[in-house]
Amino acid sequence: MNSTLARLVVKRLGSGALTLLIVSLVVFTITALLPGDAAQALLGQEATPETVAALRAQFGLDQPAYFRYFQWLGGLLIGDPGTSLANGMAVADLIGGRLPNTLKLAAIAALVAVPLALTIGILSAMFRGSLFDRTMNTAAVAAVSVPEFLIASLAVLLFAVHLQWLPALSHVSEINSFSDFLRAYTMPVLTLCCGLVAQMARMTRAAVIDQLSSPYVEMAMLKGARPIRVVLTHALPNAVGPIANAVALSLSYLLGGVIIVESIFHYPGIATLMLDAVATRDMPLVQACAMLFCLGYMMLVLVADVSAIVSNPRLRK
Amino acid sequence: MNQIVKVSGLRVAARNAQGDDVTIVHGADFALEKGEVLALIGESGSGKTTIALSLLGYARKGCHIVGGSVQIGDVDVLKLSPEALARLRGRTVSYIAQSAAAAFNPSKTIMDQVIESALIHKTMSRREAEAKAVGLFRELALPDPEGIGSRYPHQVSGGQLQRLMAAMALITDPALVVLDEPTTALDVTTQIEVLLAFKKVVRERGTTAVYVSHDLAVVAQMADRIVVLQNGQIQEVGRTEQILSAPTHPYTRSLLAAMDPAARTASAGRTAQERDDVILSVRDLEVRFGNGKAGGGKVVLQDINLDIRRGATVGVIGESGSGKTTLARAIAGMVAPSAGQVLLDGKALSPTLEGRTRDEFRRVQYVFQNADTALNPQHTIEAILSRPLKFYHGMSGERRKKRVAELLELVRLPTSIAKRRPGELSGGQKQRINLARALAAEPELLLCDEVTSALDTVVGAAILELMAELRRELNVSYMFISHDLGTVRSICDEIVVLYAGRKVEVRQREAQNAPPFHPYSHLLGTSIPLLRPGWLEEVTGHTAVALPSLAAGLGSQPGLCPFIDRCPQRVDGLCNTTPPPLRQLDGGGSILCHRSEEELVRAQGALKLVTGEAA
Numbered sequence: 001m002n003s004t005l006a007r008l009v010v011k012r013l014g015s016g017a018l019t020l021l022i023v024s025l026v027v028f029t030i031t032a033l034l035p036g037d038a039a040q041a042l043l044g045q046e047a048t049p050e051t052v053a054a055l056r057a058q059f060g061l062d063q064p065a066y067f068r069y070f071q072w073l074g075g076l077l078i079g080d081p082g083t084s085l086a087n088g089m090a091v092a093d094l095i096g097g098r099l100p101n102t103l104k105l106a107a108i109a110a111l112v113a114v115p116l117a118l119t120i121g122i123l124s125a126m127f128r129g130s131l132f133d134r135t136m137n138t139a140a141v142a143a144v145s146v147p148e149f150l151i152a153s154l155a156v157l158l159f160a161v162h163l164q165w166l167p168a169l170s171h172v173s174e175i176n177s178f179s180d181f182l183r184a185y186t187m188p189v190l191t192l193c194c195g196l197v198a199q200m201a202r203m204t205r206a207a208v209i210d211q212l213s214s215p216y217v218e219m220a221m222l223k224g225a226r227p228i229r230v231v232l233t234h235a236l237p238n239a240v241g242p243i244a245n246a247v248a249l250s251l252s253y254l255l256g257g258v259i260i261v262e263s264i265f266h267y268p269g270i271a272t273l274m275l276d277a278v279a280t281r282d283m284p285l286v287q288a289c290a291m292l293f294c295l296g297y298m299m300l301v302l303v304a305d306v307s308a309i310v311s312n313p314r315l316r317k
Numbered sequence: 318m319n320q321i322v323k324v325s326g327l328r329v330a331a332r333n334a335q336g337d338d339v340t341i342v343h344g345a346d347f348a349l350e351k352g353e354v355l356a357l358i359g360e361s362g363s364g365k366t367t368i369a370l371s372l373l374g375y376a377r378k379g380c381h382i383v384g385g386s387v388q389i390g391d392v393d394v395l396k397l398s399p400e401a402l403a404r405l406r407g408r409t410v411s412y413i414a415q416s417a418a419a420a421f422n423p424s425k426t427i428m429d430q431v432i433e434s435a436l437i438h439k440t441m442s443r444r445e446a447e448a449k450a451v452g453l454f455r456e457l458a459l460p461d462p463e464g465i466g467s468r469y470p471h472q473v474s475g476g477q478l479q480r481l482m483a484a485m486a487l488i489t490d491p492a493l494v495v496l497d498e499p500t501t502a503l504d505v506t507t508q509i510e511v512l513l514a515f516k517k518v519v520r521e522r523g524t525t526a527v528y529v530s531h532d533l534a535v536v537a538q539m540a541d542r543i544v545v546l547q548n549g550q551i552q553e554v555g556r557t558e559q560i561l562s563a564p565t566h567p568y569t570r571s572l573l574a575a576m577d578p579a580a581r582t583a584s585a586g587r588t589a590q591e592r593d594d595v596i597l598s599v600r601d602l603e604v605r606f607g608n609g610k611a612g613g614g615k616v617v618l619q620d621i622n623l624d625i626r627r628g629a630t631v632g633v634i635g636e637s638g639s640g641k642t643t644l645a646r647a648i649a650g651m652v653a654p655s656a657g658q659v660l661l662d663g664k665a666l667s668p669t670l671e672g673r674t675r676d677e678f679r680r681v682q683y684v685f686q687n688a689d690t691a692l693n694p695q696h697t698i699e700a701i702l703s704r705p706l707k708f709y710h711g712m713s714g715e716r717r718k719k720r721v722a723e724l725l726e727l728v729r730l731p732t733s734i735a736k737r738r739p740g741e742l743s744g745g746q747k748q749r750i751n752l753a754r755a756l757a758a759e760p761e762l763l764l765c766d767e768v769t770s771a772l773d774t775v776v777g778a779a780i781l782e783l784m785a786e787l788r789r790e791l792n793v794s795y796m797f798i799s800h801d802l803g804t805v806r807s808i809c810d811e812i813v814v815l816y817a818g819r820k821v822e823v824r825q826r827e828a829q830n831a832p833p834f835h836p837y838s839h840l841l842g843t844s845i846p847l848l849r850p851g852w853l854e855e856v857t858g859h860t861a862v863a864l865p866s867l868a869a870g871l872g873s874q875p876g877l878c879p880f881i882d883r884c885p886q887r888v889d890g891l892c893n894t895t896p897p898p899l900r901q902l903d904g905g906g907s908i909l910c911h912r913s914e915e916e917l918v919r920a921q922g923a924l925k926l927v928t929g930e931a932a
Contacts, residue, residue, distance in 0.1 A: 213378075215419035222373055223434040223485075224407035237424040313424055313469040 005309055012305070016298045020291065024076070027290045028069050031283050037061055038085035041281040059085055072287065081291075082284035086277070091288045095270060099292075101172060102262070102269035106254055108185055109192040114247060117197045121204025121243075125212060126231055133205075140198035148257050152191045152264040159187060170265040188261045195257065196250050203246030204239070211235035241308030248304030252297045321525055322349040322372070322493055326385035329367050329376060329549075342367055342549040344385065349493070352523040356536040356557075358572075359546030360773035361744075368546070369495045369529045371395075373410050374402045389493060407434035411486035415498040417478035421470035428466030431485045440489050453484040456521070457514045476507035480514050487518065494519075494526045500535060504636035504800060505844040512538055512846075512853055531773065533576055534846035537561055538853040545569045557850050575774040576848055594627040595663075596794050597648065597681070597762055602657035604640070604647050604818075614655075617643050618818045621657070625762060630788065630795040632809030634802055634841070640818040641798045645764040648796070649683045679709045682755035686767040688747035692739040698725075698750055699735040705757040724753045727790075729783060745776035749783070756787070762794045769804060781808055802841055811906075814838045817879035825905040833917030835908045837880045878909070886912055886920055 039055040040047070056062050060071075075082050081091040124133040160168035170184045211217060212235050220234045221227075259271035266272065270289055277285035309315045329342040342364040349355050357365040367380060374394040376382050387394040389409060397405060406412075411434065414420035421430060431453075432446035441449070447466070454462035457480040470478060479499055486494050499515070500508040516539060519526055530536050536543060536557070543560045545553040545568065553566040564570050602621040607614030618640045625631050635641045646652040648659050653668040660666065661680060667673045685691035692701055702721045706712040712720060722732045728749040739747055748768060755763055765784070769777035785808055788795065799805050805812055814822040814835060822835035834842065843856060876896035881887055891911050900908045910917065 215414060215416065216422040218377075219412070219414055219420040220422070220433070222375060222406050222412040224403045224405070224437050225433070226403055229437070234422050234425075238422065311424065314471050 004315060005306065008305065008309065009302070012302050016302070019298065020294060023294045024073060024287070024291060025069070027287050028065075028072065031286055032065055034278075034281065036281055038281040038283065041279075042086065072284065076288075076291070081288040084277075084282050084285050086280040086282040086285070091284050094273060094285060095288060095292065098268060098270045098273045101267065102258060102271060105185070105188060105192075105262070105267060105269060106251075106258060109189050109196065109254060110251055112189055113193045113196040113200065113250075116193070117200035117247075117250075118204055118243070120197065120201040122208055122231060122236070124201065124205045125208035125235075126227060128209060136201065140202050143194045143198035146194070148191055148195065148260045149264060151194050152187070152261060155187045155191060156264075168265075170267045172268060188265050188267055191261050191264075192254060192257050196254060199250045199253065200246055203250075204243050207239040207242035207246065208235055210242075211238050214238075237311060240311035244304040244307040244311075245301075248300040252300050255293050255296055319351045320348050321351050321390060322527075323388040324348070324368070324372070324385070325388075327368065327371060327382070327387060328384040329364070329371060329380055330383045331380045338383075340383070340549065341380070342371075345546075345549075345551055347544050347551070347554060349525055349527065351525055353542065354519060354524075354526045354528055354540045356528045356530060356540035356543045357546060358530055358533060358536055358543055360531055360572075360775065362548065363546040364549035365529045365531075365546050366497055367549075369497055369527055370412075372493065372495055372527060373406050373412060375406070404438065407491070408438040408440070408489050409491055410493045410495065411489065411491040413479075413482050413486045413494065413496045413499050416502050417482045417499075418470070418475055418502070420482065421478060423470055425469075426466065427468055427470060427473070427481055431466065431481060432488055434485070435488045438489055446488060450484055450488060453487055453518075454481070456518055457481075457483055458510070458517075459484075474507075476503055476511050479503065479511050483515060483518065487522070487524070490522075492525060494524055495529070496526060497529045498531070499528075501530070501532070505802070506636065506840055508535070509844045509846075509853075509856065515539070516853060532846070533561070533572060534848045534852075537848055537850050538846055545572070561848055561850070571775060573848070575778040595624045596627045596661070597625040597796075598660040598663075599623045599644075599648065600658050600660065602644070602647060602659070603655050604643055604652055605655040616818060618647065618654075618815075621820055623813055623820070623823070625794050625796055626810075627761070627794055628788065628792045629811065630797055630809045632805035632812045633796060633798045633815060634800065634805050634812060635815035636800060636841075638817075639815040641800075641815050642766055643818075644815070645683065645766050645796060645798055649681060649764055651683075675709065679758045680761045682758050682760035682763050684751055684755045684763055684765045684768050687771055688739070688744070688751040689771075691751055692747060692754075694738060694740050697736055697738055698742075701739075701750065701754055702735075702757055705754060709758045720757075724757055727756060727787065728753045743776075744772055745779060748772060748776075748780055752780075752784070752787075756791070756793075760793060762796065764796045764798070766798045767800070768797075770799065770801070777804070784808065802845055814841070819879045819909065821880065821909045823906045827904070831904075832921040833902065833908065833914050834921055835880075835910055836884045836886050836912075836917075839921050840883070840885075878911070886917070888912075 037056070038059060039052045039061060043052055043055060053062070060068065063071075072082060079092075081095075083090055084094055120136055124136050127133050156168050159166045166183055166187055170188055171180075172184050175181050175184055208231065212231070214235075217230055217234055220230045225234070258269065259275065261267065262269045262271040263275055270292065274286060274289035276282075277289065325346045327342060327345040328340060330338040331341045333339050345364075345368050347355065357368060359365045367376070370376065371382055371387055372389070372394070374382075374387070374397060382395055385395070389405075392405075394402070394405065394410075421427070428447060428450060431450045432443065435441050435446040435449075436443060440446075450466060451462050454465055459465055459477055459480055465473065465477070465481070473481070482499070496515070500511050503511060512535065518524065519539075528536065528539050530539075540557050542554065542556055544551055545560065545566065547568050552568045553560065553564065555565075560569060561573070564573060599621055602618055603616065604618040605614035606617050621644060623631065633641045633644060643652055647654050650667065650670045650673055658665045658668070661677060666677060699718075699721055702724055703712075703717055706717050706720055721735055725732050725734060730746060730749055730753075734742070734746070734750075739750065742750065752768070768784075769780050772780065781804065784795065787793065795808075797805060797809055810826045812822075812824045812826075813820055814824070814837065816837045822838050824834075824838070832839070846852060877894075878884070878887070878892050878897045881892050884892070887893070888911060895911070897909050897911045900910060900914065902908060902914060908914075908917070912920075
């Protein structure tokens with residue numbers, strides 16, 4: 001739509017590609033440092049060294065590391081992340097089967113968390129120092145401080161064990177009605193949202209308060225504008241930049257949270273896939289998943305920067 | 318009697334750091350008749366803005382109105398509910414803020430903001446409001462009245478924004494308009510345009526207004542009556558002519574005295590032999606910002622040549638963006654020039670800080686504009702002054718302590734101040750410490766960047782006094798940067814006028830008030846308001862004069878006169894085709910202009926110039 005934005009996007013995509021390259025190297029190195037390999041994991045402890053060596057040769061694990069790295073990288077560039085060592089399936093197919101589930105979980109969490117967080121943040125900013133503001137502040141600090149696995153465990157304890165309202169595991173394959181949907185998603189989404197909402201609400205509050213102390217907000221009040229109008233039409237448009245960044249940062253945190261939540265609730269997403277892959281030393285799969293998380297993070301940050309520019313007429317022109 | 322505003326016994330309190338209420342406005346009483354303009358004048362902390370805001374039933378964060386009444390028409394503003402107050406603000410009483418640049422929302426179009434109060438109060442439809450706004454833009458002499466509303470605030474100039482804010486305040490035809498220092502942030506040549514526009518709409522519409530300002534000369538042009546405030550108390554109320562010509566209160570008299578630049582001129586004077594003893598020279602200096610040295614980037618300074626003699630004061634004057642601070646920073650080594658050099662005692666200085674010796678640093682010291690940000694708030698005054706003593710002179714222990722006391726004495730501060738921190742000092746005291754810190758190095762040249770701009774008139778006048786005395790005692794040279802011609806005239810031996818990064822004029826002190834002037838210096842000189850009602854009307858003729866037309870399409874080749882777009886004496890076919898020559902004047906000094914000395918004198922002779930004879 002204009003040169004500033006186009007230049008930024010191109011620059012970002014360029015530096016993003018470079019970042020991905022560095023990340024690929026780091027991911028590869030770290031996975032190579034893990035003790036044991038797929039051949040050992042597959043054959044178990046009883047296997048003779050000869051059979052392990054034979055399987056290694058079959059997987060190509062006897063090749064030098066730099067050779068395997070470039071082979072893998074070359075595959076990535078043409079869109080082929082290789083084959084799983086654990087079951088011989090194409091990594092792309094494995095991920096393709098799980099990715100929609102994870103995206104669905106993340107999307108539902110974001111859909112619940114973002115509006116909730118913005119509302120709480122804006123209201124706390126408007127009524128700064130009120131009982132509502134103080135309560136929300138305390139709750140936010142508490143929610144951020146408690147780790148997800150604890151929230152998840154407590155939720156299971158309360159809703160599944162004690163009240164017996166919800167199943168302890170998330171059965172997404174058997175969703176036939178809205179109530180099934182609620183039963184499958186309530187606890188994972190609730191767990192993810194706790195920290196997410198708290199973080200975003202706090203950053204939204206700070207961004208809006210920053211704008212509320214500006215001279216043009218005072219001017220708007222002296223024009224007779226009511227508080228709600230002042231916040232919605234004057235303060236908020238200028239807070240979009242910082243809020244978008246806060247949302248992007250928080251949502252990227254969602255990517256980490258999803259790993260814990262999926263494994264606790266046995267949700268068939270990409271994170272459980274990755275965890276299983278680590279257990280079986282299925283490196284192609286682990287690496288592909290790691291790259292995917294990194295890509296998702298960078299896209300979020302890019303979207304945040306673009307929306308900050310679009311919301312600011314000074315940067316737009 | 319047609320009183321529409323009556324303020325009585327107004328008291329406002331502020332909560333201090335300890336949580337106690339401190340009264341900052343002590344029982345203000347005044348009244349306005351319909352169509353009258355009343356000025357609230359005073360220095361910072363006098364409570365003038367606080368009083369003005371209470372006319373809208375508003376108190377800034379940390380302040381609250383504790384007593385009295387503000388009667389507008391037949392309602393007491395202070396007794397209104399929040400809803401009723403919202404109905405009053407922007408409808409019955411409207412506000413014009415000091416900095417339009419900050420008071421306009423950067424992410425909304427100008428039109429949306431100008432007509433917002435009309436839409437909030439539903440006085441007219443959007444279409445009617447927009448039509449009315451365009452009419453107001455025209456009345457306020459804004460360029461492109463039809464189209465300017467669709468722009469964003471950053472796309473118009475500061476002077477235009479300030480006038481747009483006037484349109485915003487007048488859109489609902491309020492009974493009272495409060496103007497809070499509306500021209501303080503503007504350059505003088507812009508200020509005059511804004512004042513003319515304000516005066517015209519106020520007169521034509523019969524607007525009742527409260528005009529808040531610290532500048533008596535501006536108030537003299539705008540107000541019918543003046544209220545003089547000090548420390549939240551009304552000292553004197555009277556008609557404008559009476560306050561200016563026969564002030565009764567001593568405080569009013571001291572304000573008037575501080576306005577008179579003639580008072581300090583006696584401190585200048587140096588012997589003939591010092592004339593040729595040049596301490597610092599700038600040769601063909603050019604500074605570019607942005608894209609490297611090789612011809613790219615934006616030219617900020619160009620072809621700058623100047624000499625500063627030992628013990629002399631050179632004033633550098635120009636409006637914001639003229640490059641005056643950049644010149645000082647280039648001399649100090651904080652900005653590397655793209656061409657030219659700076660010579661200290663004939664020896665070329667390194668363009669950057671890295672290449673300079675400690676002794677070169679010592680000899681050229683910089684005094685920053687804002688002592689609040691230049692002094693570390695965590696350090697005591699003693700620590701602040703001790704650092705340069707240790708760094709440049711290796712002093713320590715008792716000797717250093719003694720020298721700190723001497724320095725404080727030098728800037729006329731009690732030695733007991735050494736144990737305090739900057740936050741516990743007044744603005745004037747902080748600026749003295751700022752000066753003492755530079756003097757601690759025992760410099761030969763002080764680069765003073767707008768050192769009195771942030772201070773009140775009376776306090777600033779005292780600092781100038783001190784600087785003149787120090788120059789005599791210590792024989793230091795000053796390069797004195799300011800946007801205020803009056804200040805520069807009162808203490809400088811030589812004045813350098815910068816416009817858009819070019820040196821357009823150098824003027825000796827002896828010749829400072831007589832033509833010929835460079836057309837820009839002339840505009841600058843005649844734009845400073847005089848302490849005389851009616852001055853604004855007299856200058857109207859000269860600022861509104863139609864510029865001689867120029868053949869279009871000649872393009873802008875480098876080196877052409879930078880002032881060509883605003884110059885009333887430009888010559889088509891000459892100024893737009895040929896770079897102007899640097900004319901040496903008979904009486905010393907030089908002017909960058911095509912016009913001959915005689916032509917300039919003839920054009921400028923008729924105009925009465927601003928000099929010390931003001932009040």
